[in-house]
Amino acid sequence: MDQPTIGILHPGSMGAAVAACAATNAADVLWCETGRSTTSAERADQFALTPVATLAELLDRSDIVISLCPPAVAEDLACVVAGQRFAGVYVEANAISPERATRIAALLGPDATVVDGCVVGSPPVGGKTPTLYLSGPPDATERVEALFAGTAVLTEVLGREVGKASALKLAYASFQKTSRVLVALAVGMAREYGVDQELIEVASRRTDSYLSEPQYVAKTAARAWRWGPELEEAADTLVAAGLPPEMLHAAATTLARWNDVKDDSELTLTDALNRLAQS
Template identity: 75%
Template sequence: MDQQTVGILHPGSMGAPVAACAATNAAAVLWCPVGRSPASIARAQRFGLEPVTTLHELLDRADTVISLCPPAAAEDLARDVAVHGFADGVYVDANAINAERTERIVRLLPHTRAVVDAGVVGSPPIGGKTPTLYLSGPAAGTEPVEELFAGTAVRTKVLGSEVGQASALKLAYASFQKTSRVLVALSIGLARAHGVDQELIDIASRRTDSYLAEPEYIAKTAARAWRWGPELEEAADMLAAAGLPPEMLRAAAATLARWDDAKDNGALSLTDALTRLAQP
């Protein structure tokens, strides 16, 4: 098969390194800087992505388009792609969105060769990290994506032909991983307010695989809250659709909202994060 030209929409901290991995097997990986922040531009340059002047040019040239953006933007972004026209290519929705939203995106793009439901589980493929890109949907879409990432730091696994399976797996995993981090912040914050936080950490450190033994991660959670909160809202929607109670995830998302102003703040300390958490 001829090498694919790939378009990456909104290359963020996950999207840019994932796109760079795709470049291993692609003829080119394109992105559009219009309306993007200086940080996004610098990131795309760092990972060697090729800029194009308009979204229309990206869609006209790309065989495969990968959407990796904040959950709330996923549907509008797919709508923009539909308006500009994207026919005969593969659209990969790798956002942390619920299955119902993924199905709506499929309906927005009736002229594509295939829409692939995808979900990234793991850290960005930097410094030896090897996330897995789970895929579901028609083989006409999943097979080209597997070829793109063959032999790279991004592993792929096809779950089945049903759109929504990858989204469900991603959000099921995110529900535990992200909510447990929120509970750590609340537990450490409560213990610290009474001067017993180190004792709590000591207790947790005697147990295996306890997030409570990793309080340093609270600041990282705060910096990522702007992304994690919407993911948990998506997961809560899926719980409700399955007849399961969504309240715990919605509460975790509301807790994360207290850190919205800490977006991507890599200099945030544990003390700063806990202080913000205690001040709505």
């Protein structure tokens, strides 16, 4: 089988690294430079992605398109792609609810074949090996598996039903990311009473506790602009399952206090906790 041409929407830190892995088994990997930031352009250049001038050109040339973007814009982006009548395989790999994934599949059909996907793990750089979970039509999931064969991106197919991969991602994110928020609240409370170091000492006796990693709070703050919308998606999924969403709504509200420190790699634990304490 001829090597496919891949389109990536959009080359963020995860998307660009995943696209670079796909290049191993692809004829070319395209990204649309129109409207993207200088940082995106530099990142795409770093990973040797091929720029094109318009989304229409990217879609016209691509056999497989991978959507990796902030979850809040995933459906709007799919609408734009649907308007271009894209007819290849569309990998919806964002952290969105199964219901939203199903809507996107309906939106893009019957022209495109939609594969529901989710990435669990860190971007595939520096020895990291995330897993791309897939669900959808077997012919399409097999093509995506082949795309990442022998690369740092592992793949696992969950079944034929669109929504399974999204459900796995949000189930995992619900605990993992909410737990990071709880660490910030717990350490912030203890600091108010001068017992934060004692709290960390207690937590360090349990090596599986996020409380033993308070330095991660600053990273949580820098990623809050992405994690908040993801938890809102997870809350919607809880509602659909008849479960209470208040915990995740509350966590998303907490994360919103950090929206103004987007991707700030210089943020300290003290800075993050101070911002969290501001009304």
